[in-house]
Amino acid sequence: MDRILHFEQDEHGVVILTMNHGDTRNALTGNRLVDAFLAAFQRIEADPSVRVAIITGAGKVFSSGGSIHEMERQLGPDYDSAALRHEYKHGIQRLPLAMHKLEVPTIAAINGPAIGAGFDLACMCDIRIASERAIFAESFVKLGIIPGDGGAWFLPRLIGMSRAAEMTFTGDAIDTQQALEWGLLSKVVAPEQLIEESCKMARRIAANPPEAVRMSKRLLREGQHSRLDTLLEMSAAFQAIAHKTADHEQAVDAFIQQRAIKKTTH
Numbered sequence: 001m002d003r004i005l006h007f008e009q010d011e012h013g014v015v016i017l018t019m020n021h022g023d024t025r026n027a028l029t030g031n032r033l034v035d036a037f038l039a040a041f042q043r044i045e046a047d048p049s050v051r052v053a054i055i056t057g058a059g060k061v062f063s064s065g066g067s068i069h070e071m072e073r074q075l076g077p078d079y080d081s082a083a084l085r086h087e088y089k090h091g092i093q094r095l096p097l098a099m100h101k102l103e104v105p106t107i108a109a110i111n112g113p114a115i116g117a118g119f120d121l122a123c124m125c126d127i128r129i130a131s132e133r134a135i136f137a138e139s140f141v142k143l144g145i146i147p148g149d150g151g152a153w154f155l156p157r158l159i160g161m162s163r164a165a166e167m168t169f170t171g172d173a174i175d176t177q178q179a180l181e182w183g184l185l186s187k188v189v190a191p192e193q194l195i196e197e198s199c200k201m202a203r204r205i206a207a208n209p210p211e212a213v214r215m216s217k218r219l220l221r222e223g224q225h226s227r228l229d230t231l232l233e234m235s236a237a238f239q240a241i242a243h244k245t246a247d248h249e250q251a252v253d254a255f256i257q258q259r260a261i262k263k264t265t266h
Contacts, residue, residue: 066116
């Protein structure tokens with residue numbers, strides 16, 4: 001596995017994206033990883049056979065977040081605040097925007113520590129499954145900086161404002177048990193079972209009609225900030241589309257046939 005982001009797709013339409021930059025423990029800055037993610041998302045969006053994407057890391061770390069060497073470079077005299085603002089907007093901030101727009105569901109298979117921007121990357125996913133070896137830290141304040149990649153938007157929506165504030169203000173790490181209790185994770189598994197369990201979840205999703213799944217994801221996203229009447233209007237429009245799909249027709253026919261068979265056997 002020599003690519004900085006390995007792309008693997010199976011026959012179920014499940015894509016596994018594996019971060020592979022051991023020198024920086026899968027840092028998201030100071031390398032080509034953000035660009036690689038954006039290219040992978042474009043490939044996924046262009047391929048209607050893709051139904052779910054899993055994001056994980058090679059080695060023992062999910063992602064260390066921002067590269068400390070990159071931070072050291074940014075302290076140099078050539079970088080004023082305006083240059084740094086521009087670099088964030090046209091650098092790592094492209095990742096949360098692209099993740100949020102991605103139509104297919106995403107699963108973070110968190111194989112180890114998810115720190116800073118690496119933790120925020122996990123929070124950008126729709127579902128999180130973690131190895132028992134994982135830890136999580138919104139650690140920016142430890143370095144005298146703030147979540148510059150959208151963590152302050154994602155984290156409170158997952159675990160509530162009070163717990164998000166605790167993680168953000170202290171920068172302290174939490175373990176998988178606490179993350180599970182706080183609703184951050186769907187499941188904690190043994191390290192050797194992480195990809196298998198993530199793929200099982202992905203295939204359960206992939207077994208459903210893909211357009212219904214994509215529209216359902218869009219509604220969940222819109223529901224985070226829309227008024228109820230606005231969301232209901234959007235839901236009515238999506239439902240009108242869904243009712244006229246072949247997948248819905250086949251599902252209704254199958255249900256009716258199954259019910260008829262049950263009646264004749266009782």
